[in-house]
Amino acid sequence: MNNVPDAEGVLVFAEQNNGLVHPVSFELLGKGRDLADRLGVKLSAALLGHGVHKEALELVYYGADVVYVFDSPFLSMFDPVQYAKNLVRLVTETRPAIFLLGATRLGRSLAPRVAAALRTGLTADCVDLDLDENGNLVQVRPAFSGNIMAQIKTKTRPQMATVRYKVMKANARDPRRKGKVIVKEPEVLSDTGIQILEKTAVGGVNLAEAEVVVSGGRGLKSPGDIALLKELAKELGGVVGSSRPLVDAGWISRDHQVGFSGHTVKPRVYVACGISGSPQHLFGMRDSDVIIAINKDASAPIFNVADYCVVGDIYEIVPLLVQELRKLKAVKNLDERK
Numbered sequence: 001m002n003n004v005p006d007a008e009g010v011l012v013f014a015e016q017n018n019g020l021v022h023p024v025s026f027e028l029l030g031k032g033r034d035l036a037d038r039l040g041v042k043l044s045a046a047l048l049g050h051g052v053h054k055e056a057l058e059l060v061y062y063g064a065d066v067v068y069v070f071d072s073p074f075l076s077m078f079d080p081v082q083y084a085k086n087l088v089r090l091v092t093e094t095r096p097a098i099f100l101l102g103a104t105r106l107g108r109s110l111a112p113r114v115a116a117a118l119r120t121g122l123t124a125d126c127v128d129l130d131l132d133e134n135g136n137l138v139q140v141r142p143a144f145s146g147n148i149m150a151q152i153k154t155k156t157r158p159q160m161a162t163v164r165y166k167v168m169k170a171n172a173r174d175p176r177r178k179g180k181v182i183v184k185e186p187e188v189l190s191d192t193g194i195q196i197l198e199k200t201a202v203g204g205v206n207l208a209e210a211e212v213v214v215s216g217g218r219g220l221k222s223p224g225d226i227a228l229l230k231e232l233a234k235e236l237g238g239v240v241g242s243s244r245p246l247v248d249a250g251w252i253s254r255d256h257q258v259g260f261s262g263h264t265v266k267p268r269v270y271v272a273c274g275i276s277g278s279p280q281h282l283f284g285m286r287d288s289d290v291i292i293a294i295n296k297d298a299s300a301p302i303f304n305v306a307d308y309c310v311v312g313d314i315y316e317i318v319p320l321l322v323q324e325l326r327k328l329k330a331v332k333n334l335d336e337r338k
């Protein structure tokens with residue numbers, strides 16, 4: 001579908017997991033709605049899975065005009081070949097000008113296969129999307145280690161982009177919205193070369209969903225000191241994050257890394273302990289609601305984005321915070337027992 005002049009409309013891939021739509025899809029619909037309205041075109045969503053009809057309406061409530069549902073037991077688990085085959089067919093049939101997917105693990109595996117089959121360009125890991133004066137999609141993504149924001153346009157159609165989770169805003173759910181749900185007959189390949197034996201949960205931390213993140217950086221002196229952060233995270237009901245050097249040193253696993261080459265987080269509270277605030281780190285956390293930074297260097301760049309700046313040693317401040325939080329909890333427990 002290279003250079004198709006009559007391509008029109010915005011299509012969003014609605015990722016689902018165990019039959020529930022992933023929130024990144026609602027965020028894409030929020031941005032997709034804005035783009036579609038400005039272009040005066042329809043916003044569609046493609047939902048693939050098994051027993052997912054109920055979720056199709058959710059996509060309408062979050063902004064879709066049309067939802068294409070592909071429902072089959074063969075689509076219940078993510079097989080990139082089956083999924084790509086059906087999406088390529090849908091895109092060829094409906095000719096959207098813009099096609100958006102989440103930059104999740106699943107989206108990152110699926111999007112390049114679809115783009116290659118459609119012989120179109122793909123901009124990965126976008127953090128913003130806009131339109132130029134001619135209605136072409138302007139895809140914004142960090143480049144040169146996150147030091148600049150590149151604006152990329154695709155000459156071919158559809159203009160495909162994957163978008164990072166937690167960087168776009170979903171519209172408010174509106175159950176009065178009306179849309180069309182179109183059930184498509186899935187094309188199922190008998191042998192994709194992939195046999196899915198079982199699905200096992202990957203342990204580790206879910207940074208993207210956390211309400212509180214307590215992150216540590218090179219201000220820590222040894223891997224054992226991560227226990228300090230764990231204690232504070234526990235008291236605040238949060239999880240532990242980190243800057244990249246701790247991951248590179250093997251002190252903590254990569255799923256804890258916040259930043260350009262790690263996760264984007266938007267918690268209610270982000271506590272940065274001994275982190276300088278490099279552009280690559282700020283990229284992943286600067287949209288947090290409240291940022292508390294603890295650093296012994298008053299000129300550390302992290303203080304430029306922090307709401308609360310604590311100039312001090314993490315080895316003094318963090319234990320004090322833990323102690324105070326425990327005291328507060330003890331008082332609260334006493335009050336509740338009265």
Ligand SMILES: Cc1cc2nc3c(=O)[nH]c(=O)nc-3n(C[C@H](O)[C@H](O)[C@H](O)COP(=O)(O)OP(=O)(O)OC[C@H]3O[C@@H](n4cnc5c(N)ncnc54)[C@H](O)[C@@H]3O)c2cc1C
Binds near residue numbers: 216259260276294
């Ligand atoms: C392509 C690329 C991708 C990258 N991606 C990422 C990414 O995703 N995430 C990321 O974090 N980085 C990333 N980086 C690395 C980034 O450039 C920085 O090197 C890194 O963020 C610095 O980590 P830091 O703040 O922990 O360490 P430093 O910059 O060394 O800062 C340590 C801070 O701790 C303070 N400190 C020291 N001791 C104490 C103490 N006892 N108490 C209080 N404060 C103390 C110091 O004053 C200093 O400000 C990337 C780099 C590149 C090139």
